Amino acid sequence: MGRQTIANPSWPHKVKTGKIDEIRQCISCNIGCAGHRIGLNRPIRCTVNPDVFYDDFYKKQKVNKKTNVVVIGGGTAGLEAACTASEVGCTTFLIEKEKTLGGLARQISQIPEKTRIAHFPKYLEKRAEKLHDLF
Structure with missing residues (x-):
């Protein structure tokens, strides 16, 4: 707890x-x-x-002027940055070369002792799916 x-x-x-x-x-x-x-x-x-x-x-603070943000990399840090930028009012573009998001966290979570790490990229993906200004 x-x-x-x-x-x-x-x-x-x-x-x-x-x-x-x-x-x-x-x-x-x-x-x-x-x-x-x-x-x-x-x-x-x-x-x-x-x-x-x-x-x-x-996340409750908003930008004063509409801003475009480009985030390179869809690992956990990139997803967090992209989600946060979108949540504060930026039009955000996330660029990822792989077919899946989550980066190394997805790979590391395949290790039997590290399965809980998978929760974070899953949470970030769900968060990203709800955002209208994240492309």
């Missing part, structure tokens, strides 16, 4: 309101929330949540 709350602070509300597909799931990497910070006095970070403390507050 703790790591999941770091990955998506509003997940209980999303469950309560039936928005299960909008939950950004913890991938159990233990990089920013546990393993690399315990005893080191470092701030909490999360691999799948770039805005841990404000729960996607930056």
Whole structure:
């Protein structure tokens, strides 16, 4: 429950309101929330949540002037950048050379001990599908 709350602070509300597909799931990497910070006095970070403390507050801000954005690469970082740009009001073009999105996360998730990593690119793809200004 703790790591999941770091990955998506509003997940209980999303469950309560039936928005299960909008939950950004913890991938159990233990990089920013546990393993690399315990005893080191470092701030909490999360691999799948770039805005841990404000729960996607930056997505609520909008651009003042219509802007075109081109994102090269449909890995998890490219998908996050493209989705965020579209959510703040930019017309966004995502260019990916492969037939599938998700980049290395898709490949790594094929390792038996790393299957939870697949949750993140799936979440990003669902998020991207709902955006009207993302091409």
